[in-house]
Amino acid sequence: MADSAETSPEVMLQFYRMLYPFKSIFTWLNQEHAPKDLFTNREFAFTLKEDVYLRYNCFSNAEELKKQVCALNPTRFEIGPMYSSRPSERKLARSVKSGKLFTPLKRELVFDIDMTDYDGVRTCCTSAGICKRCWAFIANAVRVLDSALRTQFGYHQLLWVYSGRRGIHLWVSDDEAMGLTDELRRAVVGALTVIEGGKEMAKKVNVRGMGTKSHPGDLPPSLWHARDEGSRMWYPLLDDQECFLSEDGWRTLLKLVPDKKIVETLEKRWEKQPGIESSKKWNELKAEVKGTGARNLAALEDIILQYTYPRLDAEVSKHRNHLLKAPFCVHPKTGRVCVPVDPNRVENFDPNAVPTVMQLLQELDKAGEGANWEHTSLKPYVDMLDRHIVGILDDVRRRERARVVLQHDLNW
Amino acid sequence: MYNNSDRRKFDPVKFDSSKSANSFEWPFRLNFYDKSPWYEVSLEDFERYALDRLRVLAEIESSFARNRSWEELKSVTTRQCKDHLPLNSSSASTVDTQTERRNDHLGHFVLRLAFCRSEDLRRRFVKAETALFRVRYESDDTKERELFLQSRDFKWTEVNSEEKLQYASELKGLGIQQTEEGVPTTERLYKVRWTQVPDLVNKRRVLLKDGWAYVPSKEQLSIVLRAFEANLENALDSTARSIMRMDGDTRLTEILNHMSRGFVAGVASEYSGPATGDEIRADMVDDLAKRHFPLCMRNLHECLMRDRHLKHFGRLQYGLFLKVLGLSIDEAIAFWRKSFSNLTDDKFNKEYKYNIRHSFGLEGKRANYPAKSCQQILLTDKPGPSDCHGCPYRHFAPDNLQTSLLATYSSQGLTSTDLAEVMRTVKEGHYHVACTRVFEITHAAAGVKKGDGIGEGESVTHPNQYAAKSIEIEKAQQGDAMVIE
Numbered sequence: 001m002a003d004s005a006e007t008s009p010e011v012m013l014q015f016y017r018m019l020y021p022f023k024s025i026f027t028w029l030n031q032e033h034a035p036k037d038l039f040t041n042r043e044f045a046f047t048l049k050e051d052v053y054l055r056y057n058c059f060s061n062a063e064e065l066k067k068q069v070c071a072l073n074p075t076r077f078e079i080g081p082m083y084s085s086r087p088s089e090r091k092l093a094r095s096v097k098s099g100k101l102f103t104p105l106k107r108e109l110v111f112d113i114d115m116t117d118y119d120g121v122r123t124c125c126t127s128a129g130i131c132k133r134c135w136a137f138i139a140n141a142v143r144v145l146d147s148a149l150r151t152q153f154g155y156h157q158l159l160w161v162y163s164g165r166r167g168i169h170l171w172v173s174d175d176e177a178m179g180l181t182d183e184l185r186r187a188v189v190g191a192l193t194v195i196e197g198g199k200e201m202a203k204k205v206n207v208r209g210m211g212t213k214s215h216p217g218d219l220p221p222s223l224w225h226a227r228d229e230g231s232r233m234w235y236p237l238l239d240d241q242e243c244f245l246s247e248d249g250w251r252t253l254l255k256l257v258p259d260k261k262i263v264e265t266l267e268k269r270w271e272k273q274p275g276i277e278s279s280k281k282w283n284e285l286k287a288e289v290k291g292t293g294a295r296n297l298a299a300l301e302d303i304i305l306q307y308t309y310p311r312l313d314a315e316v317s318k319h320r321n322h323l324l325k326a327p328f329c330v331h332p333k334t335g336r337v338c339v340p341v342d343p344n345r346v347e348n349f350d351p352n353a354v355p356t357v358m359q360l361l362q363e364l365d366k367a368g369e370g371a372n373w374e375h376t377s378l379k380p381y382v383d384m385l386d387r388h389i390v391g392i393l394d395d396v397r398r399r400e401r402a403r404v405v406l407q408h409d410l411n412w
Numbered sequence: 413m414y415n416n417s418d419r420r421k422f423d424p425v426k427f428d429s430s431k432s433a434n435s436f437e438w439p440f441r442l443n444f445y446d447k448s449p450w451y452e453v454s455l456e457d458f459e460r461y462a463l464d465r466l467r468v469l470a471e472i473e474s475s476f477a478r479n480r481s482w483e484e485l486k487s488v489t490t491r492q493c494k495d496h497l498p499l500n501s502s503s504a505s506t507v508d509t510q511t512e513r514r515n516d517h518l519g520h521f522v523l524r525l526a527f528c529r530s531e532d533l534r535r536r537f538v539k540a541e542t543a544l545f546r547v548r549y550e551s552d553d554t555k556e557r558e559l560f561l562q563s564r565d566f567k568w569t570e571v572n573s574e575e576k577l578q579y580a581s582e583l584k585g586l587g588i589q590q591t592e593e594g595v596p597t598t599e600r601l602y603k604v605r606w607t608q609v610p611d612l613v614n615k616r617r618v619l620l621k622d623g624w625a626y627v628p629s630k631e632q633l634s635i636v637l638r639a640f641e642a643n644l645e646n647a648l649d650s651t652a653r654s655i656m657r658m659d660g661d662t663r664l665t666e667i668l669n670h671m672s673r674g675f676v677a678g679v680a681s682e683y684s685g686p687a688t689g690d691e692i693r694a695d696m697v698d699d700l701a702k703r704h705f706p707l708c709m710r711n712l713h714e715c716l717m718r719d720r721h722l723k724h725f726g727r728l729q730y731g732l733f734l735k736v737l738g739l740s741i742d743e744a745i746a747f748w749r750k751s752f753s754n755l756t757d758d759k760f761n762k763e764y765k766y767n768i769r770h771s772f773g774l775e776g777k778r779a780n781y782p783a784k785s786c787q788q789i790l791l792t793d794k795p796g797p798s799d800c801h802g803c804p805y806r807h808f809a810p811d812n813l814q815t816s817l818l819a820t821y822s823s824q825g826l827t828s829t830d831l832a833e834v835m836r837t838v839k840e841g842h843y844h845v846a847c848t849r850v851f852e853i854t855h856a857a858a859g860v861k862k863g864d865g866i867g868e869g870e871s872v873t874h875p876n877q878y879a880a881k882s883i884e885i886e887k888a889q890q891g892d893a894m895v896i897e
Contacts, residue, residue: 050763099652120797153606176607176623184607190614198802199796200812204750207616209587211423219581220616255809311797 006335006358009049013073015357016066018364019373020328021382026062028159028389029079030175031396035061038106043087045323046072056087063102075332078323081107104320108127109155109177109185112324113141115166117311123241123249132350133240139347141310144226145170151223153177157392159385160341162354164331169324173222173392175399179409182319189317191222196311202255204308205302216298226260227301229331230308235279243307244278253281256303259296262288292379327385330357339381340388434674438513440560442548444519444643455516458522459667464496465519467670469540476539477787477873479844489547501553525664526671528652533672539647549633566635567608571601571626579626580593581620588628600629636690692738694747700737703824704882706847706875707787707804709733710820715800720754725793726801727764729784732769734781736876741772785874786844806841810835817850824854847872851882858885 028037037127044065046054054072069077079379081104083252085093086161093102115122115134124133142160149155156174180188197204208217219227237243244250250270254263265288270276276284316322329338335356341349355377367375471492475485493499500507501518515874520541529535549557554795576583588601606625612618612634619626627635636805691698701713716722722730745768749760766775773780784792786803795802804813814831830853837846849872852860865871866881 116799149624154621180607184610187610187614191616191620195797196794197797197809198799199715199797200800200808200816201795202802202809202812204797218585218587221585222620223617224582224585255811269711314796396793 003359006356007330007332009073011357011361012075012330013070014361015330016069016073018294018362019357019378020066020069020379021373021385022062022066022069023384024385024389025326025328026065027384028173028392031392038082041082041084041086041105043083043321043323045078045080045170046074047076047078048074056090056108058087076324076329080323081320082117087260096145097373100289106178107222107320109172109174109188110317110322110324111145112162112163112313112316113138113145113168113170113310114163114313117313121241121243121307123246129381132352134166135349135351136233136237136240136347137308140229140308142168142341142343142346143229144310145192147225148222151225152191153188156373157388157395158343159325159327159388160343160346162336162339162341162349162351163325164336164338164352164354165334169327169338171324175395180320185320186318189312191316193312193314194226194305195311199403202252203306205303205306207302208298211295214295216241216295219298219301223305226245226309227305230304233308234282234304237308238278238282242278244281245275247274249278250281253285253303256299257285257289258299259289259292262292262296272386284320308402320353328381337381339378342384426839438510438517439502439553440563441509441513441556442545443517443520444559444564444640445517445647446643449518449521451514453518455663457518458664461519462526462671465516465523467496468492468544469523469537472540472543473536476543477837479787479842485543486547486550489544490551490622492836493544493547502558503553503556506669509542522668524648524651526668528648528655529672534645534648534652535614538641538644541644542637545640546637549636557631559830561636564639566604568602568627568635568638571603575603579621583626586617586619588619588626593817599633602627602632602635604630604635605626605735608638612639658788691740692734692743694739694743694750697734697739697747700879700883703886704879705852706872706878707817707820708802709875711804711816712800714820716751720752723799723801725795725799727767728771729789729801731768732781732783733875733879735772737879741769741774744768744772745762772877783874783876786847786872789875790843803847805838805846810838813838821850821854825856826850826853844871844873847878851878855882855885858889 026035027033029042030036032038040058040060042058043055043182044057044059046057046069048054054074057068059068080087083090084101084103084105087102090102093356115125118134118137122134122137125131146158146160149158149170155172155174155177157177159171159173161169161171163169194207195204196206207223208219211217242249244253257263257266262285265286266281268283271282286300289300316324325338327338327340330336331338335361336351336354336384337357337359339354360373360376360378363376364371372381468489472485472489476696477487480488497516497519499512500509502509502612523537527533552560583601585609588599594714603624603626606613606618606620606623609618609625609627609631611827612627612631613625617631618628624849698713698717701710705713709730712722712726715726716730731744731748734747739747745765748764748768752760752764755764769775771781789801789803790806793801795807804816808816817826817831817834818828834846834849837843837849848865849862851866851872852862852864863869866877
């Protein structure tokens with residue numbers, strides 16, 4: 001597949017030389033101004049043309065990184081963990097009987113949400129396509145995860161980044177999150193994963209505790225917020241996506257209703273009148289369920305979750321050494337820059353309005369000699385990252401002060 | 413392991429008169445094994461107490477492999493412990509509890525040396541040791557256990573009634589009844605950092621606020637077990653690092669090597685069945701699938717034929733299965749190339765060939781990966797919304813499972829009357845039993861009876877074992893037929 005002229009090597013090189021915010025990316029990863037192991041022992045991987053993949057690169061500072069990126073001119077590059085020694089010296093570390101192993105130690109807790117995982121529930125586009133309408137799913141995912149990580153796990157240094165085409169990434173830089181072992185990462189993913197079961201499992205939401213015959217198990221409190229967010233977007237979503245308009249669509253819906261009598265009634269009715277829109281079908285289902293007990297009501301809640309709850313690519317989050325595309329890279333197919341996204345205004349984010357690399361270079365030309373990203377529409381996005389970095393640095397300083405005080409107390 | 417600072421001269425007199433003199437050396441029956449042995453040990457004891465412990469741990473491992481319930485595991489282990497690793501409570505007056513505890517301590521530390529060498533061994537050792545600790549914890553005298561818990565800092569704080577009220581509705585939602593009409597009950601609730609109870613967080617069984625987990629007293633055990641596990645993992649890590657520097661004391665290394673091998677034996681977690689000697693070619697797979705594969709592999713095969721594609725974990729599960737079945741690397745590449753008929757050669761070579769070669773140990777870290785066992789298929793890499801891998805008995809909706817069973821096996825003698833029985837076992841969670849029963853039904857024509865399983869009443873624990881047995885039965889039949897001719 002040929003890449004568009006948008007992302008020709010010449011264009012990319014100009015982008016890396018003039019626009020890419022290496023300094024900010026460095027400080028964000030390093031969490032301090034002077035280079036330390038959080039940056040110097042960090043793995044970078046480059047994807048070159050012809051699908052050559054270079055792993056285990058590392059750099060001492062932002063300038064070195066920039067120099068190498070400009071020399072290799074990759075289509076994109078990815079960020080991995082901080083290892084116990086420099087990735088370039090991994091063979092030495094592994095071979096010497098020094099007890100110094102080569103293992104990943106720290107890494108942002110990352111999440112990847114991709115629109116393709118929603119193919120079962122979205123009707124507007126398939127696979128690689130994305131439009132403003134699909135974005136409603138992503139926006140909901142951002143609201144739900146952002147809130148869960150902040151209120152439940154107590155993490156605050158969250159950076160959301162548009163993946164350049166059809167998804168979004170999240171990087172969590174809190175100290176505790178950076179140090180989580182793979183096992184603990186698995187636990188976070190487990191707690192945040194609700195949609196489970198393969199293609200052949202109709203009901204993909206099974207999160208309730210043990211219930212009784214008449215009473216279903218309670219929905220765990222950690223999912224209450226997700227349920228409320230889902231309910232809030234439910235009718236707009238139905239009107240927009242018409243999930244139950246097609247026969248496949250409403251048959252899938254009925255498979256999730258446990259009450260056989262209700263299913264039969266609705267099946268007969270909907271077979272005769274194929275054109276009823278989704279929100280009306282939902283209301284009819286709700287009317288049937290009314291007064292038939294808690295079990296059916298719980299099923300409705302589960303259905304809302306099944307259609308709205310964030311679908312995580314779990315493998316990305318579970319391992320410290322998983323590589324994830326760096327923010328501000330350019331997506332080779334769309335030419336769009338992977339810019340940060342403000343979670344508080346995520347519903348207004350339009351993936352099709354994200355600046356492309358070509359557009360940025362034109363702006364740069366217009367701005368004249370000596371211009372940089374500050375003179376282009378990239379500025380608000382770099383500013384967003386810089387504000388995020390200030391928060392991280394504050395955290396680091398606070399921790400450092402607490403450590404000094406503690407030491408002082410001990411000495412005393 | 414022998415820290416100089418800890419090293420004190422062992423005093424045999426003191427040791428032998430354990431009951432009266434030194435009740436403080438080993439105050440508790442339970443032990444987190446923080447301190448490495450400071451006493452001198454004979455080579456004989458070194459081996460003997462480690463082997464005793466190994467027997468118990470191996471039994472625990474095999475209980476996991478057989479999918480025994482916790483209660484079963486507990487009673488089996490308790491019996492084993494009585495014979496090989498007795499450990500009585502402090503109140504037992506007729507037994508030399510101090511010697512028992514010293515032997516327990518010694519055995520644990522020797523096994524640490526034997527099992528710190530690879531990540532796999534470490535993981536299994538931690539799992540078995542933690543189970544052993546739990547068995548002992550649950551059978552411990554309540555008062556002694558309380559004292560033991562007080563002797564360590566588990567970093568928990570008790571939640572006060574104010575906070576209980578604040579989160580009343582959420583606690584109720586978790587089934588933790590903390591209030592009666594606005595008044596908090598007296599049941600204890602502990603507050604710990606969430607990282608101390610990852611399993612409870614994973615299963616959403618605790619209230620999570622700002623990184624703190626609110627753990628009801630009935631789940632307190634989770635905190636203790638997790639602390640035990642984390643402690644042991646760290647200790648094994650540093651043992652692994654220092655053992656690299658240990659000068660080869662051949663007396664010890666021999667014993668240790670022998671032990672770590674012993675742990676592996678007897679556990680059928682990896683299948684390396686008899687090589688049939690027959691090479692399997694790419695064009696034979698379709699036919700073999702229809703006659704001999706278990707449902708999980710049949711399903712993957714059909715998905716592959718239908719979609720001309722499989723997602724990552726599907727390729728992994730099916731690919732490794734075919735490898736162990738006898739598909740050579742060249743045939744494997746041919747098979748996958750043919751199956752992915754929608755792809756260009758270029759895309760196939762770039763994106764898939766590497767992974768196939770990798771699974772044969774020809775790329776990357778060059779590990780010879782074994783095929784996934786039923787346990788791995790059931791428990792790891794759970795299928796996502798559009799995945800085809802996994803265990804159909806576990807991961808299919810009941811309706812789809814029934815349809816699928818009939819569609820797949822009716823030509824081999826499975827009828828809808830058999831379904832009730834299979835579905836009942838599935839509902840009880842005995843997926844391997846259901847699979848075994850399907851094997852029996854579909855091989856009834858070859859004389860397999862109910863209860864025969866895949867030979868001598870054994871049930872299916874590995875998809876390759878299922879397929880190999882099926883092929884073997886067919887061969888035997890053909891052999892018979894020829895004899896008659």
